[in-house]
Amino acid sequence: MSSDASGGFAQRAHDALGNRxxxxxxxxxxxxxxxxxxxxxxxxxxxxxxxxxxxxxKMQVLRTLGDSLCRxxxxxxxNGAQVHWADTGADANRIIVEIAARxxxxxxxKSKSMVSExxxxxxxxxxxxxxxxxxxxxxxxxxxxxxxxxxxxxxxVHMTREQVGxxxxxxxxxxxxxxxxxxxxxxxERLRDxxxxxDMGLSGVNFGVVENGTICLVSNEGNGRMVTTLxxxxxxxxxxxxxxxxxxxxxxxLKLLARSATGQxxxxxxxxxxxxxxxxxxxxxxxLHVVLLDNGRTKMLAxxxxxxxxxxxxxxxLNACPVYRxxxxxxxxxxxxxxxxxxxxxxxxxxxxxxxxxxxxxxxxACRDVCPVRLDIPRMLLALRRQAVDRTPQPFALRAGLKxxxxxxxxxxxxxxxxxxxxxxxxxxxRDGWIAKAPGMASGWTAFRDLRAxxxxxxxxxxxxxxxxxxxx
Amino acid sequence: MSDARTAVLDRIARAVRTGRIPxxxxxxxxxxxxxxxxxxxxxxxxxxxxDRFVRxxxxxxxxxxxxxxxxxxxxxxxxxxxxxxxxxxxxxxxxYDCGTVIxxxxxxxxxxxxxxxxxxxxxxCHGAIAETGSLALISGPGCSRTVSLLPPWHxxxxxxxxxxxxxxxxxxxxxxxxxxxxxxxxxxxxxRTADIELSLTIGVHGPGKxxxxxGP
Numbered sequence: 001m002s003s004d005a006s007g008g009f010a011q012r013a014h015d016a017l018g019n020r021x022x023x024x025x026x027x028x029x030x031x032x033x034x035x036x037x038x039x040x041x042x043x044x045x046x047x048x049x050x051x052x053x054x055x056x057x058k059m060q061v062l063r064t065l066g067d068s069l070c071r072x073x074x075x076x077x078x079n080g081a082q083v084h085w086a087d088t089g090a091d092a093n094r095i096i097v098e099i100a101a102r103x104x105x106x107x108x109x110k111s112k113s114m115v116s117e118x119x120x121x122x123x124x125x126x127x128x129x130x131x132x133x134x135x136x137x138x139x140x141x142x143x144x145x146x147x148x149x150x151x152x153x154x155x156x157v158h159m160t161r162e163q164v165g166x167x168x169x170x171x172x173x174x175x176x177x178x179x180x181x182x183x184x185x186x187x188x189e190r191l192r193d194x195x196x197x198x199d200m201g202l203s204g205v206n207f208g209v210v211e212n213g214t215i216c217l218v219s220n221e222g223n224g225r226m227v228t229t230l231x232x233x234x235x236x237x238x239x240x241x242x243x244x245x246x247x248x249x250x251x252x253x254l255k256l257l258a259r260s261a262t263g264q265x266x267x268x269x270x271x272x273x274x275x276x277x278x279x280x281x282x283x284x285x286x287x288l289h290v291v292l293l294d295n296g297r298t299k300m301l302a303x304x305x306x307x308x309x310x311x312x313x314x315x316x317x318l319n320a321c322p323v324y325r326x327x328x329x330x331x332x333x334x335x336x337x338x339x340x341x342x343x344x345x346x347x348x349x350x351x352x353x354x355x356x357x358x359x360x361x362x363x364x365x366a367c368r369d370v371c372p373v374r375l376d377i378p379r380m381l382l383a384l385r386r387q388a389v390d391r392t393p394q395p396f397a398l399r400a401g402l403k404x405x406x407x408x409x410x411x412x413x414x415x416x417x418x419x420x421x422x423x424x425x426x427x428x429x430x431r432d433g434w435i436a437k438a439p440g441m442a443s444g445w446t447a448f449r450d451l452r453a454x455x456x457x458x459x460x461x462x463x464x465x466x467x468x469x470x471x472x473x
Numbered sequence: 474m475s476d477a478r479t480a481v482l483d484r485i486a487r488a489v490r491t492g493r494i495p496x497x498x499x500x501x502x503x504x505x506x507x508x509x510x511x512x513x514x515x516x517x518x519x520x521x522x523x524d525r526f527v528r529x530x531x532x533x534x535x536x537x538x539x540x541x542x543x544x545x546x547x548x549x550x551x552x553x554x555x556x557x558x559x560x561x562x563x564x565x566x567x568x569y570d571c572g573t574v575i576x577x578x579x580x581x582x583x584x585x586x587x588x589x590x591x592x593x594x595x596x597x598c599h600g601a602i603a604e605t606g607s608l609a610l611i612s613g614p615g616c617s618r619t620v621s622l623l624p625p626w627h628x629x630x631x632x633x634x635x636x637x638x639x640x641x642x643x644x645x646x647x648x649x650x651x652x653x654x655x656x657x658x659x660x661x662x663x664x665r666t667a668d669i670e671l672s673l674t675i676g677v678h679g680p681g682k683x684x685x686x687x688g689p
Contacts, residue, residue, distance in 0.1 A: 029671050056497040066485040086478040119549045138668035154668055162667050184666060184674040212652065222622060222664040222679025228517055229656075231584070240481065247648075251641040260668065265529075266605045266640075269679065270659040278655050280614030282581040294477075298484035306492035376495070415659065452656055453510050 009356040012331040013323075022158055022328050028156045033319040035369065036263025043265060050252050051380045055374045057249040058310035061210070061241075063300065069292065070242050075213025079275035080311035081288040086200055089119030089295045096121065096202070097128045099289055103233055105130060105199040109191075111217070111224040112136035113204030115237050115293060116151060117335040118348065121202070132202075137187050144171040150337060151328030153261045153315035153443050158328050164462065188408060191223070191246040201227030201285065206312070207253055211246045214274055217288065218257065218267035222307050225269050234276070234285035240292050241301075241309035256372035260314035272457075285396055287301045292416060301349040304383035308343045310373045317367035317377060332357060339367035358384035358413045416460075479601060490628030493686040518666035520601040523687065529606030533662030534675070536684040543569040546630065546688040548663070550574050550595070550612055553628060553684065560624055567597050568632045569688050581617020594627050596622040599650065600643040601685075602630045607686070609643055627680040629660070632689045655687040 016022055041047050061068050063244045073083045086092035096316045100108065108130055110116065122143075134143040138155035142148065145167045147157030157166065169176040174186050203224060208215040215236055217224045228234050244250050258264040277284030297434045300309060318324045318338030329337030331353065334345040342357040359380045361367075368378040408414050429435050430453030445451055512563075520528075527537050540546045551574040564572025579591055581635045596616070600609035612618050617642045621627045639641040640659065644651070651657045664679030675681045 005671070025670070032671050048590055052498070059494055059497045062492075063489060065489060066482050069482070069485070072672075085481055087477045091477060136668070137666045141668075154671065156668060158670075161672070164669050180669045180672040183669060184677050187565045188677055192589065195678070196589060220664070221666045221677035223677070224617070225658060226620050226678055229622060240485075247644045248641060251639070251644060254640065264661075266607060266659065268661050268663070270661070270667055271652065272657040273655065274652065274657075275655050278613070281612060281655060282614070282617035283499045283619050284612060284655050292481070294481045294484070298481065298488045301485065301492045301494075302488035303491070304490070304493050368685070427543045 007054055007125070009331060009354075009360055011335060013360070015329040016327040016331045019328075021160060021163070022460060025158050025160050026325055026328055028098070028160075029154060029266055030319045030325045033263065033315075034370075037260055037316055037319070040259035040263040040265065041130070042355045044255060044259065047256075047259075051372055051374055054249070054252050054256055054372060055310065058253070059307075060352060061243045061245060062309055065240065065243075065301065068245070069313050072210045072213060072243055073292075074210055075211070076275075077181050077213075077289055079213045079362060081213070081275055083288050084097060084289060084291045086291055086293045086295070087113055087423060090124075090291045091291070092119050092237060092295070093121050093124035095291055096237070096289075097124055097130070097344055099233065099235060099287075100125070100128065100200055103199070103246075103249070104231060107134040107194070107198045107200035108202055109194050109223075109227045109231060110134050110202045111204070111219060111227045112137075112139050112155070112346070113202065114335060115204050115239055116202065117149065118295065119237070121363065121407055133191070133198075135191050135194065135221075135227060136219070137184060140191065141167055143157050144168065148330060149335075151212065151315060151318060152313050152338075152340075153303060156331065163264060181412050183223060195223075195230050197227040198227070198231045200233040200235060201229075201231040202237065203227055205236050205242050205290075206257065207239060207250055208243045209245075209247060210243050212274070214247070214250070214272050216250060216254075217271045217273065218269065219271075220252075220262070220264075220268045222269055225271055228273060228285070232286045232288070233289070234273075235274075235289045235291065237291045238295055241296055257312055257314055258369065260312075260316040260372040296348040299376070300344075304387070305343050305347055306378055306379045307375055308340065308347065308377075311340050311344070313340075314372055316370040316372065320366040320370045322362055322364065323368070327360075340375075343377065343380045346384055351391070355388040355392060356383075376415065394416060413462070419458070427453050429453075432462050485553075504668040512689070517558070522638060523633065525603040526601050526606060526636055527687065530662070530685055532605075533606050533684075535606065535662055538684070538686045540686060544682065544689060546686050547571055547574050547688050550630065553686075554595065556591055557592040558590065559595060560588050560595055560620050561595040562597060562617065562620055564617045565650045568630055569594070571595070571628075581615070581620050585623075588619050589623045591624040592626060594612055594622070594624040595628050596621050596627070596647065598629050598635060599617055599647060599657075599689075600635050600637050600689055601657065602637055602640050602643060604639045605659075607640070607659040607661040609640075609647070610658050610660065610682065611650050611654045612658075613648070613654050618656060618658065621658070622679055625680055626684070627660070628686065633687065633689055636647055648651075 004294050084095045122132050134140045151157040165178040168317040258267045324338040331343045336344045346354040362379050363378045433453050434450040538549050546569045559575050560604050598608040599611045601635050661680050663683045664677050665673050666677045
């Protein structure tokens with residue numbers, strides 16, 4: 001359900017552009033998130049310095065990933081946790097279903113976890129006859145609406161409050177409301193019993209601390225605390241890249257994460273887990289399981305896009321991206337949308353199926369500017385575009401055309417003559433300085449907007465003239 | 474599952490040889506220490522830890538009472554919880570003998586459904602973080618996590634000497650206590666969500682109301 005590559009990105013983007021509701025919803029949120037981030041960033045004196053340190057720490061972890069994981073595992077075991085390794089998403093799901101079966105789990109309460117979306121865990125649990133409920137408000141509504149999340153941080157960024165009200169009205173038989181406080185109260189009332197009755201809590205992991213095996217989880221609503229406190233089993237599912245070396249690094253990443261994601265200084269609940277309940281504790285899970293998932297990450301680590309494994313899933317690049325802001329998350333066809341998704345999705349699912357995604361960018365670099373880990377997203381998008389072009393046969397017309405262009409462009413005299421010709425042709429079509437319909441292949445440009453007519457004289461001509469007159473003076 | 478472990482580690486060993494992982498300056502050379510030397514800016518501008526904590530907490534919507542004496546702390550707590558069903562950390566875990574004013578409080582060991590019906594949860598805290606207005610709660614016998622989680626209102630009693638400038642300072646100072654506990658949670662304001670059109674909504678799953686009594 002959550003992987004939908006049908007129709008291709010271009011088709012889905014085209015559909016999304018015509019969806020007025022979606023635009024209202026996206027406009028209300030992405031710009032706002034971007035502004036909140038800017039304000040929050042300004043509240044940290046040495047934001048850029050912290051970013052440099054965080055980036056260095058992440059790249060350090062990636063360079064030493066094998067050792068880091070072994071050490072992290074060793075600490076987890078010493079803390080009393082049980083550790084599982086999974087090659088694929090299906091393996092992770094099977095491991096979790098087996099834990100549930102062995103411990104007699106009937107009901108699972110989940111806090112928000114992108115990785116579990118990636119592995120389609122809900123489907124696997126339901127198939128095994130285990131009830132599973134999402135408890136993050138956004139994810140809960142996604143589940144009720146049988147929809148898919150469209151943003152890493154704000155899963156229902158694509159829905160208006162009126163749409164949410166109708167979903168809750170239809171599925172929960174509650175009076176219709178478009179007041180967000182009322183809608184949140186509906187969720188609180190419904191989910192309270194789920195927390196108290198669940199046998200297993202399932203969470204993702206924001207950061208795993210190598211030096212002491214701490215698992216860090218952040219949540220604003222408190223559902224992350226509920227699912228790691230009340231049920232007797234806690235399973236934390238994490239990608240193998242989610243490590244940070246030390247507590248000092250964790251401190252830095254926490255400074256960056258909330259500011260970049262929601263514009264808060266700190267998420268409301270920052271939970272550090274060091275193991276299952278200790279002797280004498282009144283609450284906490286009897287068993288803590290950590291599932292370490294590869295699912296294509298080592299493949300990414302081996303190539304041009306290894307750097308993307310430093311991503312902390314803050315979603316800032318989504319809010320900054322002009323493409324995401326126009327087409328929304330669903331157009332990307334998988335769990336991770338936006339600039340980060342355009343790199344991660346081909347990495348996880350294969351470039352063949354998602355070869356269009358690296359093209360879903362204007363390469364403006366806004367994503368790199370806001371990234372708290374300073375990931376060079378445009379570089380990786382270009383690398384993937386190159387790979388996609390290398391492995392797919394290009395149409396003859398395109399190859400011949402580019403070859404011709406290369407010939408012309410590398411011969412200055414020919415190039416000047418050719419551009420002069422094109423300029424004259426375009427100017428002949430212009431009206432009041434604008435061209436409404438360009439000829440041939442250029443017609444794609446004018447399908448949606450006018451093209452400004454070229455200037456009578458080129459920059460180069462003007463430059464030469466000025467240089468000449470200056471010398472003459 | 475040891476097969477998967479070997480396979481993943483093998484793939485990593487091969488991957489790091491070919492993968493393009495950007496060079497960065499070593500974190501050690503970059504690292505200012507989390508604490509101490511990295512003098513927090515607000516100390517330079519002479520704002521005390523307490524003032525900063527109070528300002529940050531209030532900005533989050535936390536109701537803060539600053540009380541000059543243990544008596545005043547107890548009086549404040551008594552007044553706040555009068556007539557309410559109280560859930561609490563064990564009385565010996567609360568500072569300023571606060572246990573004496575909530576003698577009928579439910580303990581964290583009470584049945585969950587009963588705890589969930591409480592109107593207010595009373596805890597102490599192991600650290601109050603000035604920079605972010607957060608309360609740090611370390612789990613342990615008598616310090617049940619449910620107390621700050623299930624009731625719709627959470628009251629934290631904070632001793633003045635539990636104030637820390639930053640989370641990094643707290644990590645260093647309380648490393649041993651954190652190592653021996655299963656859980657350490659930083660509470661930074663009331664439970665909230667902005668999932669629906671980013672409109673701020675308070676009190677989703679955790680307490681929608683948080684109050685702090687800051688003692689001497």
